[in-house]
Amino acid sequence: MDFLDRLGLEHPVVQAGMGGGVATAELAGAVSAAGGLGTIATMPSATFGAQLAAARRRADGRPVAANLLVPFARPAHLRACVQAGAALVVFHGGIGRRWFSDLREAGVLAFSTVGSVEQARAALAAGADGLVVQGAEAGGHLMGDEPLRTLLPRVRGLGTFPVLAAGGVADYRDVVAVLDAGADAAVAGTRFLMTSESRAHPLYKQRVQEATRTVRTMLFGVGWPLAHRVVPNAATDRWLNEAGEAPLWLRGVGRASAPLARVLPLRAGNAMTSRQRVGVPLFGPALPLVGMPAASVDWTALYAGETVRRIDDIVSVRDAVERLTSRSGPSRPSS
Numbered sequence: 001m002d003f004l005d006r007l008g009l010e011h012p013v014v015q016a017g018m019g020g021g022v023a024t025a026e027l028a029g030a031v032s033a034a035g036g037l038g039t040i041a042t043m044p045s046a047t048f049g050a051q052l053a054a055a056r057r058r059a060d061g062r063p064v065a066a067n068l069l070v071p072f073a074r075p076a077h078l079r080a081c082v083q084a085g086a087a088l089v090v091f092h093g094g095i096g097r098r099w100f101s102d103l104r105e106a107g108v109l110a111f112s113t114v115g116s117v118e119q120a121r122a123a124l125a126a127g128a129d130g131l132v133v134q135g136a137e138a139g140g141h142l143m144g145d146e147p148l149r150t151l152l153p154r155v156r157g158l159g160t161f162p163v164l165a166a167g168g169v170a171d172y173r174d175v176v177a178v179l180d181a182g183a184d185a186a187v188a189g190t191r192f193l194m195t196s197e198s199r200a201h202p203l204y205k206q207r208v209q210e211a212t213r214t215v216r217t218m219l220f221g222v223g224w225p226l227a228h229r230v231v232p233n234a235a236t237d238r239w240l241n242e243a244g245e246a247p248l249w250l251r252g253v254g255r256a257s258a259p260l261a262r263v264l265p266l267r268a269g270n271a272m273t274s275r276q277r278v279g280v281p282l283f284g285p286a287l288p289l290v291g292m293p294a295a296s297v298d299w300t301a302l303y304a305g306e307t308v309r310r311i312d313d314i315v316s317v318r319d320a321v322e323r324l325t326s327r328s329g330p331s332r333p334s335s
């Protein structure tokens with residue numbers, strides 16, 4: 001049985017996991033209700049379970065997925081996935097192997113996100129049911145540095161298992177291209193970040209709307225030093241050279257802080273955001289949400305993919321799904 005049939009999906013479109021509070025029940029539930037697969041991503045475990053359950057209610061009987069960043073995943077997150085009836089759990093930032101058997105027992109699919117053929121082989125050997133193949137053009141944290149165009153066919157060639165393709169998906173043509181290259185469905189992040197249902201700060205959305213380029217960096221790496229793609233802001237202008245590299249001493253801070261993710265609760269990282277300033281280069285991975293001070297867009301990570309060059313509006317989830325699934329896009333302009 002193929003991936004769409006197994007989950008009962010109408011469209012081969014998945015909303016990417018977007019952690020830190022961007023993708024709550026309002027966004028994920030709306031994507032699933034529109035026939036795609038909505039995803040609740042990493043947030044403190046108490047909120048996570050409630051958001052998953054709320055997304056399922058909004059989805060009106062259609063499936064909802066969960067996304068977990070391996071260094072921040074706790075047993076309570078996994079229990080919530082099973083209890084709330086997530087159809088699929090996607091891991092990122094690690095294979096997620098230690099959680100596979102519990103999920104399998106509960107009848108929940110477990111996928112790992114990979115950014116190279118080596119990672120794909122390792123995830124399959126560890127027992128992943130399928131893979132999210134993430135190209136280097138993707139927004140947010142990056143598993144590798146190879147573009148989707150070349151990585152996807154190489155991973156597809158490893159065998160017959162479900163493959164979801166992420167990175168650079170903004171419209172219908174992109175979805176057709178990844179399906180033609182052998183993916184079972186397309187994963188879109190930045191397109192769904194730029195919807196009215198996403199909880200990204202309005203100024204963050206505006207910066208993405210106006211952006212003409214992104215930068216791959218490690219700057220926002222205190223607590224989670226994995227490369228990430230962001231829209232430039234005052235912090236990147238102040239601390240990065242032309243190649244997107246921070247000074248050597250600053251990269252050392254990111255590396256030294258890696259164990260923090262395993263011991264500190266997620267809330268601690270969010271609290272850190274309120275103390276960040278452009279001139280003090282201790283930037284954690286949190287992103288600016290509705291309700292945060294407007295100025296925080298200058299010193300927090302404005303995660304977005306290379307599709308910022310082609311995405312210049314904020315639409316409803318319904319319109320975003322339509323643009324991804326219909327050649328002609330939405331019939332009426334969004335209000």
Ligand SMILES: Cc1cc2nc3c(=O)[nH]c(=O)nc-3n(C[C@H](O)[C@H](O)[C@H](O)COP(=O)(O)O)c2cc1C
Nearest residue numbers: 016018019092138139140167168188189190303305
């Ligand atoms: C705001 C934002 C937050 C993200 N957070 C996560 C996350 O928590 N977990 C994850 O697996 N991927 C995360 N990603 C990466 C996406 O899952 C996906 O790979 C990426 O958005 C695809 O590229 P696109 O933005 O060009 O569509 C994030 C991406 C963005 C833009």
